[in-house]
Amino acid sequence: MTDRTLVDRLLRTRGSAVISAYLGLPNDPTEQRGVPIRLEEQLYQAGIDPRAAPALRRDADTIRDAVAGLYDTLRNGVALFVSGEIGLFEQVWLPRIVPDRVIVGQRPYVRPLLATQQRCPRYCAVVTDHQHSTLLIASADGLWESDHLVSPGVRKPNFAGWYGLAEYTVRNRAEGLVRRHHRHTVEAVENALRRNGCELVVVGGSRHSVAEFRTVLPRHLRERLAGSFTTNPRVATPAEVRRDADEVVDRWNRERQRRLLDDIRAHAGTDAARVVSGLTGCLSAVNERAVDLLVVRTHDTAPGVVCDNCDLLAFEERTCAICGTENRPVPDVYEEMVVAVLDSGGTVEQVDSDAPVPGHPVARLRFPVPAGG
Ligand SMILES: [Zn+2]
Known part of the structure; x- marks a missing residue:
């Protein structure tokens, strides 16, 4: 699963x-x-x-x-x-x-x-050189090998002849084989992502191999590339690959969050009606199903209430403001907000307590909602 x-x-x-x-x-x-x-x-x-x-x-x-x-x-x-x-x-x-x-x-x-x-998303780490590729799947459950490819190498020229020509021919053939090896690796990565439900790809190898492999990545894989790391594929242990690849994914995550928060700040500057911050404003926006992106701090919680009849969320009102049904207390109203946002097709970002969030919680909206409404 x-x-x-x-x-x-x-x-x-x-x-x-x-x-x-x-x-x-x-x-x-x-x-x-x-x-x-x-x-x-x-x-x-x-x-x-x-x-x-x-x-x-x-x-x-x-x-x-x-x-x-x-x-x-x-x-x-x-x-x-x-x-x-x-x-x-x-x-x-x-x-x-x-x-x-x-x-x-x-x-x-x-x-x-x-x-x-x-x-810590599930990801596929590809450790590759010009002839070998190992695909590892990293998840919370552990690390397992999904595929290993060995492509034929080029034999050294063993005939006498004009040295320059032989070298030229061999080099051309070698480059063709390397390209083919990379293409096979790309196919294996596509399969591994599909089979294992991975979201991201991380590439490891010598600086040269990584650069070469990146050039053959099709666009849809480049969009999923979290980054790369330098390693010696012949001696690196799976644990070392995991450690290096985890660091790449951590950096990717921090960068993604930074862009997201920058985007919210930019919206707040140019389209202020589509950004709300503070629990009251965010609760209203969630109740209106208007939230496109909700940002909450991971460790913050707050008690609240929910109406089981119309799903309206509130702080502490005993009865629902819409239908009058008795509200049910919930230990963490942030959880209810998160689920409601996901339910209405929005996305949720949970950030560290020290993340520079422009207000907390903060939401980017699909459409403006009346303040406090
Ligand atoms: Zn209600």
Whole structure:
């Protein structure tokens, strides 16, 4: 299952009480002993104590059992989505440490998962030289080889003759073979992206090989190229490739976020009616289904309310301003905003707390909405 289909499925999941649990998993064995205690604290804070409904307590036990079984394969973090009532059990490895959090709601709590997927997208790393190409797929689950290509090389000339001509012929033939090798590699990359649901490509190799390979990349792959790194393909280990390629993806992400925020600032300058900032303005815009891009800080949360009848979001009103139905409290109104924006075809960017955001939260709109309306 690709990262995106998992999120899509989670976004469609509804139940009367779904537990979402995020836990950071230390690689240090001495710190691992603290994991069950941290889980208990989070369960308790989410209201899952001996007085909680039996179904909820059973689901909490499912999570305890799952976490107890993780010790042999500890990675940076795990997300668990559980509801016995609707047969939901989903365990997702997280490539980064996320703050511990347990939330009980009517659907899975997806913000931390979306944020990690955005920061660590599944990608294809191509390590290539003039004759060999190795394609590795990097995801939160690990790193695996998707393809390995070996193209025929050129034999050295072994005949006597006019040296210059022989060299010229051999060089031409060699260049043709290298071009063909690169073309085959491009085809393999296209297949790997399709098969593995990757969004990005990272290229590694000698400076010369990388430059050469970039020239044969068709436009649709160049648009997905996060960048490149220099390595010696004959000696680089998969772990080293991953480390170098992760750095490339990190840089790509920071650059992408910087462009996005610049774009919002530019909009605020020239088309101010299509940018709103602050929670009140953004809530109104989300309620109007007007948000094209919502930017929120990853670790910010705020309680709020939602009307189950018309999906209207608000801060604290007891009843819905449109239909009068009693509102349901939610622990994090940002989560509701994120899901509503995705639901209406917009995009969401979750940024670090120290990102230079022009107002928080901030939204770029498809059309202006009345302030505070
Ligand atoms: Zn309503």
